[in-house]
Amino acid sequence: MEQWKKWEQALTEAVDTDYSYGLAKRMEEPRTNPVLGYRTAGSQAEFETGELLYREMKQLGLKEVHKDKIRVDSWDFHHAVLRFRDHQGKEHEFQLGAYQTDFHTEGFKEFSMVYLGRGTACQYENVDVKGKLVLIDINQREEWWINFPVYQAHLKGAAALIAVQDNGYGEIHETALNAQDIAGPMEAAAFSISQADAAVLKADMARRAGENQGEYGETRVLFDASSTVLKDQESYNIVGTIPGREKDSLILLSAHYDSYFSGFQDDNAAVAMMLGIARAILKTGYQPNKTLVFCALAAEEWGVVDSKYDWSAGAYEQVFTARPEWQGKVFADLNFELPAHAHGKRDGVRCTYEYASFMEDFVKRIRNIPAAYPEGIEVLYPIQTWSDDFSMAIAGIPSMVNEFSAGEFMETHYHSQFDNEEFYQEEVFRFHHEFYGKLVLAIDRSAAVPLDFGRLFGAVADSVDRKMCRKTGAQEEGLLQGLEKAGELAKTLYKAVQTINQRYEELLEQRNGTCAGMSGCVSADEEGLSAAGGGCRKLEAACRELNRRLLGLFRKEQDYFVRLNWHDEVLFPQEAVGSNLQAIYKALECLRQGDAEGGLNAVYEIDNNRYAFLFDKEVFSYFTEYVLNQPADRLKWGAGRIVHHENLFELVASLKEKHQKAGGQTADLERERRALLKVAENQEQCYREDIQYMENSVGKLTALMEDCLKTIPDIKW
Known part of the structure; x- marks a missing residue:
């Protein structure tokens, strides 16, 4: 292991967070909305950011840099500005956020605005909202998603709905705007407003209330908005590689480059970290055994009209339509989200069941954990649907992501204009560069995909409710016996995989010991000058059919059990x-x-x-x-x-x-x-x-x- 420790140390020394931070900031420059930002699916701003990343990959020295064309529904949000004069004659102008719907006023247009509380059906009784703007409160985290009140307003004839967060998201400040995926039809228009600006409107409407209007009356506003949704448009995922000796064995690193507002954490910093890791690996001169693939994904925040599953479109299209041949070849996908901020006292990696054993062994070796994580690092499983790793996994690519969803950042800053560099933590960013860079090296030392299927079978067994089986007449004994047998077989299989990988590490260490310098090993192997190198190639070749079957088994598990x-x-x-x-x-x-x-x-x-x-x-x-x-x-x-x-x-x-x-x-x-x-x-x-x-x-x-x-x-x- 001495040689690998040297590689890890070299990688640590090569990490440059100033480079990554600078790239994250440069990614903010293209924007659809000149005031608020936004770099949305299929928009010109997303395209320009993709071009920036394409050039960056080439400048770094990545090979085979290219753009994989995908089809998504596009959204270009240029502006939404609301003006009104209050009862004292004071003029107000508010910048509004938006959801992925199609709405154009062609300049300022006068509307009547009404306030309808939570925007549920009962609040429309005896209220005429045809052609009007409807203002509502919403807590999407704890109550219901935005699509329900939006479509309710649309069916009642409202011109558009304007939502203000009542906790749930954007809690950092009363001026916070929020954006989420709409999960609904493009014709039901929706925008967002801050608590502070909504309070001004509500106060004015309260003063205008009359006997027949209840607690709130109507107010007149001027509204200018341009939000454009187009179906079936072209976008690109940007891909570059560090070629390995095994062309058909891949390690994938991914992060998405679309964003709301400036998107510093979500997900500029993640894309920048991905390329920062690539830069560090290249700087060390490390020659990977497997081909390392770096993929900047479009259309993660949104990319499909009128679908409950309208996010992670770019990742889904990448592995199911653009590059289906990756299925059965990728040892692991390391996906990154919001990596430059500590989301709790304990850092975490969330992975598929099958990678949990490998990750737990890897985490035990990690030292120099930053003070931001006084409780260390934990391995969590299974993966969730919040990020692109889920699309990867169901395609048969074992995946993982840095844990980001459990901290208060998701309730306070996430998807708001407060997701910016003010909440940047350099020590966390550096640690994640080093941690996931070392993880790449660790996976690269595996001849066999290190999947432990026993974790899944154990979880399935734990999920079987015997009392429910008795009550419903379900015959669970056959299932539990089958799971016990499968679990034992999985132990045998994983032990064999571990033995193979231990032998592979020994051969790699011997091979590296015969090399004159860090970067000379690959050429020596190709010329047959290293007996250990020949042993590496022999073992890699011997494992190809095993890996194909292991990844095929993983894919079947996703098909059979993931609901x-x-x-x-x-x-x-x-x-x-x-x-x-x-x-x-x-x-x-x-x-x-x-x-x-x-x-x-x-x-x-x-x-x-x-x-x-x-x-x-x-x-x-x-x-x-x-x-x-x-x-x-x-x-x-x-x-x-x-x-x-x-x-x-x-x-x-x-x-x-x-x-x-x-x-x-x-x-x-x-x-x-x-x-x-x-x-x-x-x-x-x-x-x-x-x-x-x-x-x-x-x-x-x-x-x-x-x-x-x-x-x-x-x-x-």
């Missing part, structure tokens, strides 16, 4: 149904007792039926059907991952009506109980089928692991 709920949480197939049944059983007991309120509270937790409480049926149905009945090419990474949905809109409406009439007393809810019993029967059948499906899937995966074991090379030499 989502309506909150975009990653879970196993039966878990969503199990959660539904828990709520259904609770609701049935409440309905048996005539407790409408208790029944409603329980039904609220079933699938996406909480939205049936708050919005019109047309809104609820729209955002249900566009998940269940839309082409896969519009659903991208979410296609087919929500299953067994129960639409309980009519049940909710009936319970709400009876609860209101009962005035807190017990009610006759037998009709509703019988309807919910049918739902329970259906969900119980789904649960039984899911348990059987998982048992069958485990059997298939076990057979694939047995095939992998047959391809383990003999390394006695």
Whole structure:
């Protein structure tokens, strides 16, 4: 290991965070909105930033630098400015943020504005909003997403909706604007306003309230906005490499270059760190065994019109349409997000189940952890849907990302104009350069993809609820026995992989010991001058079929076991149904007792039926059907991952009506109980089928692991 310690030390010394910081700042220059920034999917600003990164990769000395063309829906937000004169005659002008919708005023246009609280269906009763601007409060983190109140306003005839964050996001300051993906149709226009500016408008509308207008009246404003959405446009992912001896074995590093506002942390610093790592590796003269691929991804924040899964479009298109040949070749994707700020007292790497064992071993070796992380480093799994690594994983590319979602930054600065260099932490940025640079070297020392499938099988076993199985009649014993067998086989397989990689490290160390200098090893191997080098090549060749099968097995696991709920949480197939049944059983007991309120509270937790409480049926149905009945090419990474949905809109409406009439007393809810019993029967059948499906899937995966074991090379030499 002495030679590898030298490489790691050389990499540490080669890291230059001043370079990376400067690149992150240069990325801010192209912008769609001259005042606020924004570098959005398919826009000219995104294109110019891509050109900047293309030139940067070439200047660094990366090879095969090119632009991979992808198709995305584009958004160009140029401006949104609101002016109005208050009751005292004072003129106000507010800069507004925007969501990915299509809206143009062609200069300042007069509108009437109304304030409708949370923007739910009941707040439109006896209110005419046709052609008007509707101002609402929203907490997207804890209540509902922006698409629901926006579409509600659109169906009522509003010209546009303007949302102000009521906690949830942008909490750092009352002047913070916020931006998120819209997850809805482009024609339902939406903008954002700060709490401070909204307070001025609300105060004016409160003064204008009359007897028939309630607490708030209407005010007249001038609004000038230009927000353009175009379907099926061209964009580019920018790719460069450091070629390795193994052309078909790849290590991928990725980060996205689109952004909201200036996007210093999210994700300028991440792209800059990715290239900073490339620069450091090149500076050391290290010659990788595998080809290192550096990919700047477009359209992560948004890139698909009218889809629940409208983010991570660039990554999805990269691995499914632009470069599907990467599948089966990439040992790991190291994805980066918001890496120049500590998101808690403990740093974290979030990875797929299968990489957890390798990462835990790697983390144990890390020293000189900065003071920003007094609690050290943890390995978290599985991955989440928040970033591009999820799209990579479901394509069969084992992925990981620096943990960024748990800290308060996501609630305070994230997706606001306060995501800027004022919250830059150089020691954190430097540490992440060094940590992930060393991780690249560690993965590069693996002849066999270091995947431990036992973690997944253990997690599946833990997810099986025996009580639920008994209640539903699901036969879990076959599944659990299959998982036990699969787990033991996975241990054998991973131990064999570790043995191979240990031998590979020994050969690499011997090879490097025969080289005169750090950068002379590859040429010596190519000329056959190093016996150890020949051994490396022999072992690499012997592992090619094994790696193909290991990565194929990983891909099958994603297909068989990765599902989502309506909150975009990653879970196993039966878990969503199990959660539904828990709520259904609770609701049935409440309905048996005539407790409408208790029944409603329980039904609220079933699938996406909480939205049936708050919005019109047309809104609820729209955002249900566009998940269940839309082409896969519009659903991208979410296609087919929500299953067994129960639409309980009519049940909710009936319970709400009876609860209101009962005035807190017990009610006759037998009709509703019988309807919910049918739902329970259906969900119980789904649960039984899911348990059987998982048992069958485990059997298939076990057979694939047995095939992998047959391809383990003999390394006695």
